[in-house]
Structures are given as C-alpha cells and as structure tokens.
Amino acid sequence: MPNSKTRVTVHSKLTVVSDTPVKPGKTYPLSVLDHAMGFHTLHIIFYYRYNRLDDKNSSDLGRLRQSLSEVLSQYPPVTGRLISDDQGNWEVRCNDAGLRVLKAKVDCSLDEWLKSADGDEEKDLTVWEEIPDDPKVWSPYRVQMNDFDEGGLAIGLSCPHMYADPTCATTFMNSWTEFYRRVCISHNPFFHPPGLHGRTNPNTNTESAKYYEAKSRAKPPSAVKMSTATFRFSDRMIKKCLLEIQTHCPDATPFDMLAALFWSSVIKAKTPKNTQVHNLSICMDFRKRMHAPLPHGFFGNALHFSKVSTDLRESEEGGFEYMTKIIHEHLLTIDEEEYWSVIDWLESQKEEGTKYAPPFRMYGPELTCVNMEDVSAFATMIENMKPVHVSYHIGNVDGEGLILVLPSPEEGLGRTVMVTLPEDQTDKLCKDPSILRLEPTMLVSGRC
Known part of the structure; x- marks a missing residue:
C-alpha cells in the first residue's frame, strides 16, 4: 500500500487503447492454473536512465504511448475486462476497454532513490489494487510512468497474478519496448489456456x-x-x-x-x-x-x-x-x-x-x-x-x-x-x- 509520506506523486491518469479493434464478442477464459493464483497480485518495476521529458510529446507519453497502443493490438486480453462465465469462472471480455496508465513524479534523482528507498516505498511506483466486487469496468492491467528529478524513468506494471506470471508479464514488456525500438517481436504471444487442463486419465498421487x-x-x-x-x-x-x-x-x-x-x-x-x-x-x-x-x-x-x-x-x-x-x-x-x-x-x-x-x-x-x-x-x-x-x-x-x-x-x-x-x-x-x-x-x- 502507498506510504503516508511518499516521494511519489501521481498527477494524471489516462487510458491507452489498442490500434486495432478486437472482433466483437471475443472472450479469453482463464486456465485452472490462472485461477489457482487468484489470491496474489504481480508488480514489476523497470528503472531506466532514459529521460522521457526530453520527448516533445512528453505530456501525452509520446512514442511510449504510440508503441503501447501498437503492442496492445497483439494482446487483446490486456485491454479487456474480467467477467464471470456461465459456470462462475473468470474469463476476459476482450472489448478494447483499454489499459489504465498513471503518470507520476518522484521527488528525488534515480540514483538517490536506488540508494535510499526501501521496499515499502518502492511499491509507490506501481498500482496496488484488489479485484473489485464488480470488475466489469476495472482495468486489470495498470502501468505507472514515474519520472525522477534530473532525468530517469521507472515503469511500473501491475496486474492480478491470475492474468500473468513473471515470465508472461515480462514478455509483454519486452514486446512493448521492441515496438518502441521498431524491431521484430522476439516472442509472439500464444493464447491457448486449454493447453494446460486436466487429463482424461488423471493422476493425483504424486x-x-x-x-x-x-x-x-x-x-x-x-x-x-x-x-x-x-x-x-x-x-x-x-x-x-x-x-x-x-x-x-x-x-x-x-x-x-x-x-x-x-x-x-x-x-x-x-x-x-x-x-x-x-x-x-x-x-x-x-x-x-x-x-x-x-x-x-x-x-x-x-x-x-x-x-x-x-x-x-x-x-x-x-x-x-x-x-x-x-x-x-x-x-x-x-x-x-x-x-x-x-x-x-x-x-x-x-x-x-x-x-x-x-x-x-x-x-x-x-x-x-x-x-x-x-x-x-x-x-x-x-x-x-x-x-x-x-x-x-x-x-x-x-x-x-x-x-x-x-x-x-x-x-x-x-x-x-x-x-x-x-x-x-x-x-x-x-x-x-x-x-x-x-x-x-x-x-x-x-x-x-
């Protein structure tokens, strides 16, 4: 949870949508392993010496926003919303509702932060929210862009753990930065939750x-x-x-x-x-x-x-x-x-x-x-x-x-x-x- 005395101030929010609309009615069911992780959330923070404010379009995230819109076209579940299916299990309605992006200012330099911040304060660089009772309009994926004094950027990515494990979430970030650099995606997303389901002849004696x-x-x-x-x-x-x-x-x-x-x-x-x-x-x-x-x-x-x-x-x-x-x-x-x-x-x-x-x-x-x-x-x-x-x-x-x-x-x-x-x-x-x-x-x- 955010600290009462924080050096991180969120000053604006916006929603980024994908460049390519998804086909109406598309849904993405979460797997049994995804459901098993429903108790936890995942938060990743990437620190860069990159000064985003040098970008002429920094007020609107500039090229980072453009490349984010492009990569979201490859990841329809990221911009969707959680709903319950007929059995009461979670699935994603891929409705292009968009990904929530927060912009924040950090009241110190990047080097000072890495030396002086503690683990609790670091959490202020990402969003910490539990799934609400009615998540139909709630953005499961959140990105927080944190600009440091004297240059430097921390990108915080947050999502329910049942959406992604660390490898999956990191691969999404890799793809985003590859779009930003105009290079080919190293690992195309593979959407196939039925690939991990119980077998016809189950074995639970291990x-x-x-x-x-x-x-x-x-x-x-x-x-x-x-x-x-x-x-x-x-x-x-x-x-x-x-x-x-x-x-x-x-x-x-x-x-x-x-x-x-x-x-x-x-x-x-x-x-x-x-x-x-x-x-x-x-x-x-x-x-x-x-x-x-x-x-x-x-x-x-x-x-x-x-x-x-x-x-x-x-x-x-x-x-x-x-x-x-x-x-x-x-x-x-x-x-x-x-x-x-x-x-x-x-x-x-x-x-x-x-x-x-x-x-x-x-x-x-x-x-x-x-x-x-x-x-x-x-x-x-x-x-x-x-x-x-x-x-x-x-x-x-x-x-x-x-x-x-x-x-x-x-x-x-x-x-x-x-x-x-x-x-x-x-x-x-x-x-x-x-x-x-x-x-x-x-x-x-x-x-x-």
Whole structure:
C-alpha cells in the first residue's frame, strides 16, 4: 500500500487503447492454473536512465504511448475486462476497454532513490489494487510512468497474478519496448489456456499433488510486519562461491547456491529456534521444461511449486554446502508428470464439476524461493538502454516470506536476490557474514 509520506506523486491518469479493434464478442477464459493464483497480485518495476521529458510529446507519453497502443493490438486480453462465465469462472471480455496508465513524479534523482528507498516505498511506483466486487469496468492491467528529478524513468506494471506470471508479464514488456525500438517481436504471444487442463486419465498421487492439497488446507498465517531488501551479486563472486562448493555439488547452479545461502540464513535468523524441520517451497517456470515445450510467449501462468525439507541438525552440521546439494537434487526429481498431476488435482477440486475451487495461498505459508533466472528482464530496452535495475513484488505474501532469485544487468552469472521477510529477519540477513562475504550491492533496501 502507498506510504503516508511518499516521494511519489501521481498527477494524471489516462487510458491507452489498442490500434486495432478486437472482433466483437471475443472472450479469453482463464486456465485452472490462472485461477489457482487468484489470491496474489504481480508488480514489476523497470528503472531506466532514459529521460522521457526530453520527448516533445512528453505530456501525452509520446512514442511510449504510440508503441503501447501498437503492442496492445497483439494482446487483446490486456485491454479487456474480467467477467464471470456461465459456470462462475473468470474469463476476459476482450472489448478494447483499454489499459489504465498513471503518470507520476518522484521527488528525488534515480540514483538517490536506488540508494535510499526501501521496499515499502518502492511499491509507490506501481498500482496496488484488489479485484473489485464488480470488475466489469476495472482495468486489470495498470502501468505507472514515474519520472525522477534530473532525468530517469521507472515503469511500473501491475496486474492480478491470475492474468500473468513473471515470465508472461515480462514478455509483454519486452514486446512493448521492441515496438518502441521498431524491431521484430522476439516472442509472439500464444493464447491457448486449454493447453494446460486436466487429463482424461488423471493422476493425483504424486508428491506435488499432495503438496498442493496440503497448501489448500493450511491455516492463514499470523499477520507479521514484513520488509524487503535487495542484494545484487557480481559474476565474479558467484563464480567464486560455486567453485568453493564444487566438491559437494559440482553441477550446482547459481539458483541452487543462492537459494541455499538465503534459506540457511533465514533458518539462523529465526527466533526462537524451536522448529526441528524446515521447509522451503521452490517455485519455477515450466514452459521450457516439458517434453513438448510451451512457447516462451505462452500467455498466462506456467508455474510449479514443490517442497524440499531439512531438519535443524542436518542443516547445522552440513552447512551451506549440504543445503545447496539437497536443493539441486530435489529439482532433479521434478519431472513433467509432477506438473500434470497438479493440473489434474486442481481440476478435481471443481465445485459440482464446473466451477473452480477458491484460490489459496501459493506463495506461502512456508518460506518460498522463486527461480527467475531465465526471466528476460533486461531485454526490455528503451532506445539502446537496458534497465539499470528491475524489481518484482508479489502481493499478499505473508507467513515465512519470499526469496526471488533474479537475473542481473551484468553479463555472466551475476544475480539479484530480493527477499521479503518478517522485519527482524530482514535486518539480520542484511548483517549476515555468510551473505556479506559475497560483497553484495544493496539496492532499494533503505536502512540495510
């Protein structure tokens, strides 16, 4: 939610429509995986050194608005409105109602913001709204254009998570900036929600299906004040750390290593230490992990959640290297049958065989770590400028918290890690020697 004392002031709103009208009566049903994400929202912020105010048409967004209208012609669901179908499930009425765009001014420079803002203040750069009771005239997608003093631009994109996962929303942004640069779209949108539906011979007897069933029954966690910190690790330090653990896990990826590092640090930060078993929920995109891969431009959600566990004694005795190994080995066990079994299970929960069951908390209540290494966040170039930083926020994250492992603007194995945790744990992570020895740069982390 917006802060009471904010340096971000929204000064105008407008609606951008597509260049090409959609065929009357066109609808787009949301898939079973989309419905499952209905509890959460998605917010992405792309930071650029680009000075939009140099554009002669800056009062009306200039070329950015023109290219947005063009890309919206390729994405009819983005300009549509949510309605319920005859079974009470969500679908999009593709009626060219348009995308809402807000324009805002930030009362500091871009560099000052990246050094001084915290995770809560960063949320002011995007729109945070829940789906209203009657969403027929509500714009699910929102874009906020934030101009900094002395130049600099942050583009905030927001939508209900059941509309898009991080890969999908980032691909939309990539396409927008490609239209802006007058180059061909790298990944055309692929609209086919029936592609992910329950099978004729369902299988719900897998570890993943059992895990989703347990998540659906989990009690809501107690409300705890959360805070966010962002750590950027260089290619050099990631390579150094992977070399150190090569004996224990020679095939470890940067995600394996960073997930283990932050998971073990969170376990140490918890007080009191009265939990003997610690669970980590791992979320990954499965578009390219299937035997017949989904196109990169698949529109919607293609995320899979699984659980890895360790007891306190093993984590303390085995250390960071042991944690890396069990994460790596766990991910090797996740095959395509696990993905399909979850879809089968979600389909089996339909009320009276037609209406999808109410959504439940996917990011939580246990600590959740999301592998976003392959999200092409830094392909969203304006002119010839990559973003200097990209942040991702998930709405309605409570419980033990969230760890996002993201790409970095640096070439190679550089990574960015965003953590949203109970406030006291975030403070401890910012001072944890095992993290600080990798010499991270702190961004948008306030007091950290």
